[in-house]
Amino acid sequence: MRNLTEENLTDAVLASLAACGDARLKDVMTSLFRHLHAFVREIEPTPEEWFAGIRFLTETGKMCDDKRQEFILLSDTWGVSMLVDAINNRKQAGATESSVLGPFYVDGAPEKNTGADLAPDEGPGVTVRGKVRTPDGRPLANATLDVWQTAPNGLYHMQDAGQDEYHLCGKVRTAADGSYRFRTLKPVSYSIPTDGTVGKWLGWVGRHPYRPAHIHFIVSAPGCRPVVTQLFTEGDAYLESDAVFAVKNSLVVKYEPAGGEWTVDHDFVLEPAVA
Numbered sequence: 001m002r003n004l005t006e007e008n009l010t011d012a013v014l015a016s017l018a019a020c021g022d023a024r025l026k027d028v029m030t031s032l033f034r035h036l037h038a039f040v041r042e043i044e045p046t047p048e049e050w051f052a053g054i055r056f057l058t059e060t061g062k063m064c065d066d067k068r069q070e071f072i073l074l075s076d077t078w079g080v081s082m083l084v085d086a087i088n089n090r091k092q093a094g095a096t097e098s099s100v101l102g103p104f105y106v107d108g109a110p111e112k113n114t115g116a117d118l119a120p121d122e123g124p125g126v127t128v129r130g131k132v133r134t135p136d137g138r139p140l141a142n143a144t145l146d147v148w149q150t151a152p153n154g155l156y157h158m159q160d161a162g163q164d165e166y167h168l169c170g171k172v173r174t175a176a177d178g179s180y181r182f183r184t185l186k187p188v189s190y191s192i193p194t195d196g197t198v199g200k201w202l203g204w205v206g207r208h209p210y211r212p213a214h215i216h217f218i219v220s221a222p223g224c225r226p227v228v229t230q231l232f233t234e235g236d237a238y239l240e241s242d243a244v245f246a247v248k249n250s251l252v253v254k255y256e257p258a259g260g261e262w263t264v265d266h267d268f269v270l271e272p273a274v275a
Contacts, residue, residue, distance in 0.1 A: 010037040056197055063196040067158045072103040073198045076244035077207075089227070094135045095271045099230040099246045102216065104156040109146060109169035118147065118170045118184040126255060126262040128231075129181040132174050132219060135269055139178025143221035145268070146171050147182065149214070154190030174221075186255065186262055187213040189238050202243070209243050212236035217268070224270035231266060 004012055013033050020026040045053070063070035075081045081100045089098040112118070119125055132143040148169040150156050157167040174180045191209045193199065202209050213233040220226035232239060232247055234254045239247050255262040 060197040069103040112170040140221040143174040146218040212238040
């Protein structure tokens, strides 16, 4: 290691992992170093360009706190979050497909029975209803649908001091026959935050920051694999260009007019847990 050159530097870095006792960590770091060094060789960055990249990552970290995770947002907009999700959530035919959690989930939403109104005295509203069941049709009683979404101004409750805590959030339980029903506000398409490094990057590469209208869910039941997913609004202008690449055809739902509001019918299908 006393005479390192452009040709042998990568081999020396890989050799430095020889004493690593964690096999998985060694595999991960070996692949990372190989790909990172290949990337540097391909683009041949100047020192100024490399330091600009380091500054970008430093600024990204400074944007993170207990209510905002800029690195998750960056991962989302680079398509990495959905790729990791796809690899780890290969589903059997008929099971509900997954989608990204996103950076604005907060645990602890209030428990609700089926039929709950997550937006009392607010509108226009939508009643979302259906069943939670297994792929063979068995209804799942007392399953939990952890629900959250933005308000009509495109902001989640933790982003907006004008909203109550857990506004438009709730953990809805299914009835004995696996059915669920709740009322919320019809979701809107919105911009992800652009005041940080992710917004800068989107502007640099000429991409828009918008997400199609959707409602988030974490659906779980005893003995089943939980699913993190979203239901997207049919006809939304951003279905084909979601800023975080999260849309799947099976998750696009139609809003049916119903007395000045809407209804959505959708069943969630959970796979049995792997023993």
